[in-house]
Amino acid sequence: MSTTDQENQLDAKKQKLLEQRQQIDQLHAKMSKIKHKIAVISGKGGVGKSTVTVNLAAAFAQKGYKVGILDADIHGPSVPRLLGLSGKEVKTGPPGAFPVNGPLDLKVMSIDFFLPESVPTIWRGPLKMGAIRQFLAEIVWGDLDILLIDLPPGTGDEPLTIAQFLPEMDGVIVVTMPTELSSTIVKKAITFALRLNMPIIGVVENMSGFICPHCGTKTEIFQSGGGKKMAEESGVAFLGSLPIDPTVGADAQQGKPFMIAHAESAAAKAFTDVVQKVETYLKQREQNTKPETNRT
Template sequence: MEECDANCESCATKGTCTDPRNEMDAMARAVSARMGRVKHKIMVASGKGGVGKSTVAVNLARSLQARGYRVGVMDADITGPSTAKLLGVEGERLSAGPGGIEPVDSKGLKVISMAFALSDSGSAIVWRGPMKMAAIRQFLSDVSWGDLDYLIIDLPPGTSDEPLSVVNLLADLNGVVIVTTPQEVALLDSRKAVNMAKSMKVPILGIVENMSGLVCPHCGEVIEIFKIGGGKRAAQELGVPFLGAIPIDPEVAPLGDDGVAFVERRTAAAESFEKVVERILEEVEEVEETRKATLR
């Protein structure tokens, strides 16, 4: 099909036009309308899997909710959704409402995930990049998020389609939190995630070092199962904030399996994590101040 060179706004056939630019403009307007009601958007990312990124994302959401904020969680890991399980709403299904797709309610949190579209938790989503990107667009443009103070976006591991889609659709992201563990192999990949964010000009709120030592359930001492401090060193090398460390806590895994965030209980991990959340809020405020200063 030959592309049209006319001005779309003045074109008499713009309502029936099949030019892809027309469709893209409509999608961008829909995303802008929905996301214009969300004050802050934060991505949670990691360079590799298995570092506890989704656990950090849902606990960040719960912690912000406990502070009185209106919070939504978007699971952008299309082929490996896990936030529904961690938030205790795994068996829920998507439904349509007058304002669009209704997010699932998890004790006051608004949640959207591909897990809600699966016939069972073991179903595989075998999709190529364009289909995953289309799902992310729909999560942002068609879900009835309403007015939110924070939208936490749980990205899949790596630096590929999903983070690129989110960044392209959301020009006003407040930033990204990058989760790593102390081992060098995880730190190598976290550096890639930092460099990805820098290349896309996304503010880096900082690095969180997860699984930073084991809290002994008997004496409370921290045992260095993995070497600790790698996340802080990586942050210093890369010139980005270090948000803090979260210890391995024996209570975290069973709570997650039961759909309970560890910040909802008096756990060793919760005590450390609250300090991380305070740092994230400080960094978000700094990003906001910087943006306001550039607009003056």
């Protein structure tokens, strides 16, 4: 290769890096008006991460917070479906793409809004990461109190790379199931958060026992309670457990968070506790990060 070719290649690389930097700066600028950002992660898929995300969002919106949800799960974007927003169109304008308005005025953005139905996401490697960076940089959130981010499942390269694009988080919520409560999974989630400088808000144990809708008796389908023990051992907070509740699945099918559709259900009652703990965490964080001069 000639020296000119090498120089041209170097210039192209520099240009690409510059573009990436600009996109990340743009992303951070667009997210800077959001007071609190919380990522929801899990050690593996199918444990209820999206369920926790949408219901936490609904609960905070019910309390009067301005809430947004970023569905950053590129392979299984399910937030629009869980909120009855599938197929909605995203409005775009000069500043970028505007989130879709969901129930309780939730501001929702998902890659799902840009994908034709039934086409799996088959992007690979750098192409995919570039597209995601651009997608994230374009979103016009406006003023929000809380943004909840549903990251792809697992603690591998993909959720890590996506999380690295995002600005600093206030904290991360780890969703887990009684069956996967091995110390390795919790440790992996903790390592993941640490690598990203994200404080851990706590662990939620989902599908922890089944409460019979007829008689109210709790049956331990999987051995529950491990979440609390594991959280204690790992030195992170335990936020609460959510029982297996048929209304959760039924509401998901209907595109309604159970916190809205079935506020009296066993799941909603249990979840209220989780919401309270997250709210306390955010309030404490606000006080701790206030500048010295503002403290009373």
